[in-house]
Amino acid sequence: MAHTLGHSQYGKAETRVVRVYRDRDPHELVDLNVSVALSGDFADSHLTGDNARVLTTDAVKNTVFAYAQEHAEAARSPESFGLVLARHFVDDVPQVTRARVRIEQHPWRRLAAGGEPAPHAFVRDGQLVRTSTVTCEAGRAHVVTGLRDLVVLKTTDSEFAGFYEDRYTTLQPTTDRVMATSVDAQWWHTGGAVEWGTAFEAARQALCEAFAASYSRALQQTLFEMGSAVLDAVPGVGEVRLSLPNRHHFAVDLSPFGLDNPNEVFFAADRPYGLIEGTVRREGAPEPGPAFDPGQGWSA
Numbered sequence: 001m002a003h004t005l006g007h008s009q010y011g012k013a014e015t016r017v018v019r020v021y022r023d024r025d026p027h028e029l030v031d032l033n034v035s036v037a038l039s040g041d042f043a044d045s046h047l048t049g050d051n052a053r054v055l056t057t058d059a060v061k062n063t064v065f066a067y068a069q070e071h072a073e074a075a076r077s078p079e080s081f082g083l084v085l086a087r088h089f090v091d092d093v094p095q096v097t098r099a100r101v102r103i104e105q106h107p108w109r110r111l112a113a114g115g116e117p118a119p120h121a122f123v124r125d126g127q128l129v130r131t132s133t134v135t136c137e138a139g140r141a142h143v144v145t146g147l148r149d150l151v152v153l154k155t156t157d158s159e160f161a162g163f164y165e166d167r168y169t170t171l172q173p174t175t176d177r178v179m180a181t182s183v184d185a186q187w188w189h190t191g192g193a194v195e196w197g198t199a200f201e202a203a204r205q206a207l208c209e210a211f212a213a214s215y216s217r218a219l220q221q222t223l224f225e226m227g228s229a230v231l232d233a234v235p236g237v238g239e240v241r242l243s244l245p246n247r248h249h250f251a252v253d254l255s256p257f258g259l260d261n262p263n264e265v266f267f268a269a270d271r272p273y274g275l276i277e278g279t280v281r282r283e284g285a286p287e288p289g290p291a292f293d294p295g296q297g298w299s300a
Contacts (some may be wrong), residue, residue, distance in 0.1 A: 001072075001150075001242075004045060005043055005046050006045075007039070007040060007065075007097075007298065008039070008042065008046060008130070009033065009037045009039045009100075010037070010038040010042065010054075011037040011057060011060055011218035012035070012036050012039050012057040012058075012059065012060040012061045012064070014033050014034070014035055014085055015033070015034045015035070015037075015060075015061050015065070015111070016031075016032070016034075016065045016066045017029050017031075017032045017033075017034060017064060017065060017067050017075075018030070018032075018117060019031075019032070019070070019072070019075050020150045024231070025119055026118075026119030026120065027119060027120050027122070027167045030075060030076060030094060030105070030109050031105065031106040031108060032078060032081065032103055032104070032105055032106075033069075033103065033104040033106070033157045034064045034081075034085070034102075034103050035101070035102045035103075035186050036060050036064070036085065036089070036099065036100070036101050036176075037100045037101075037102075038060070038089055038093075038096050038097075038099055038238070039096070039097060039098040039100075040053075040054055040093075040095045040096040040097040040099070041095040041096065041097070041167065042054060042095065042202060046245070048049055053095045055093055055095075058207040058238060059223070060089075062083065062233065063085070063089075064087065066165050067081070067085055067088070068081075068085060070208075070224070071084045071166050077105075077119070077132075077196040077197055078130060078132035078144060078145075078196075078276065079098070079102070079132045079134065079143050079194070079196040080196060081101075081103060082101040082102075082103050082132050082134030082140055082143070082214075083131070083134050083136075083143065084139065085099070085101045085134070086099040086100070086101045086134045086135065086136035087099075087136050087141065089136070090136045090137060093218055096137065096138055097134075097138075098135065098137040098290070099135070099136050100133065100134070100290075101135075102131070102132070102133045102260040102293060103132045103133075103134075104130070104131050105129065105130040105131070105132075106124065107124075107129075107237055108122040108123065108124055108125060109122065109123060109125045110122055111123050115188055126149075127150065127231075128147045128148065128149050128150040128183075128204075129144075129147065129148050129149050130146075130147055130200060131145070131146040131147060131148055132145050132146070133146075133186070133188070133291070133292070133293050135290050135291060135293075141195070141240075142188070142288065142289060142291035143188070143189045143194070143291070144186050144187065144188045144189070144291050145185065145186070145187055145189065145199065145200055145203070145295075146179070146184070146185050146186035146187065147184075147185055147200075147204060147207075148182075148183070148184040148185075149182055149183075149184075150182065150183040150185075150204075150207070150208075151180070151181070151182045151183075151247070152180065152181060152208065152211050152212075153179070153180035153181075153182060153247075154178070154179050154180075154211070154212065154216075155176065155178055156176055156178075157214075157215045157216065158176075158179035158215075158216040159175040159176060159177060159216070159217055160173065160177060160217070160218055160298065161172075161173035161174060161217075165216045172274075173256040173267055175216065175288070176206065176263060177249070177263075178249035178263075178266060179219065179222075179243055179246075180184065180246075180247035180248075180249060180268075181218055181219065181224075181244040181246060181247055181276075182244075182245055182247060183207060183242065183243025183244060184242065184243040185203075185207060185226070185227075185230070185240065185241070185242045185243075186240070186241045186242075186246070187203055187230050187237045187239065187240045187241075188233065188237065188238050188240075188288045188291045188292065188294065189237060189238075189240045190236055190237070190238040190285060190286065191235050191236070193237055194236060194254075194283070199234050199236070199237075199277050201236050202233045202234050203230045203233060203237070205233070206226075206229035206230050206232065206233035206234075207226050207229065207230060209276070210226040210228070211226055211231035217224060219246055219276045220276055220278065222244075223242050223244055223276055223277075223278050223280075224278065224280055225232075226240075227241075227242055227278070227279070228274060228280055230280075231282050232282065237282070238281065238282050238285030238286065238288065239279060239280070239281045239282065239285060240279065240280045241277075241278075241279045241282075241292065242274065242277065242279075242280070243273050243276075243277045244275070244276045244277070245273050245274070245276075246274035246275070246276065247268065247269075247270070247273065248264040248269045248273060248274070249265045249268050249269075250266060250269060251263055251267075252265045252266060252267050257286060264295055273279075
């Protein structure tokens, strides 16, 4: 029986780069976690063990560090840094036909000293992680910006009722519940010049405002409103993909203790949880092609 090699890729995952900008005072700090995946003419390495075309993953790691110095301005944002890295691997390494660079940016903010922002001291801001995926192939670059671990909660203006019931349904309908989720969102830029920081902040604010302002009859409805808000806020975005785990908060039955609980005391359950995912597209937007990373083993 003959066997063939399907899609393959390799690279260096999670190269942690902390870039300090000392050319001005106060100092600036950028904290990036960079993963690179390369595809191309590497079949011989799998089929015969011939590594003549394999750029070592150690060289990939070294490139990330060197580019943080050589392309200092690009390293200020994950999108621009991903672009220069991905273009390098495709343009300068002949056997590479596709490079995908995934970057997580961990935010830091300045500490205060004497009532003023400290010029050289920072504290890790754990509100969210900014993400970017840049894919380059055949002279074209695709840029996807995003965020993860943005935990949001509303204490009312949320219900879940009127759902389909079968013999295994035990959940009771509710017209007033706590709704919480940890937002994982990605949005694809269709092209053109983008001020990455401004666009990211506009999208982040749109996600938060849509969650806060909307009345929710289901997390699915809220997902669509959040995605639509990003499309309205950032005209160059063609598609938004969201993954929203339902961080359930169940009202505790306090009746065994002779106490009433009018939706004030809750048990926060971490699992199992509902997972709501969906895509919101701008009407008429082109197809994203390979812009979104489909995960291990997929060629799209």
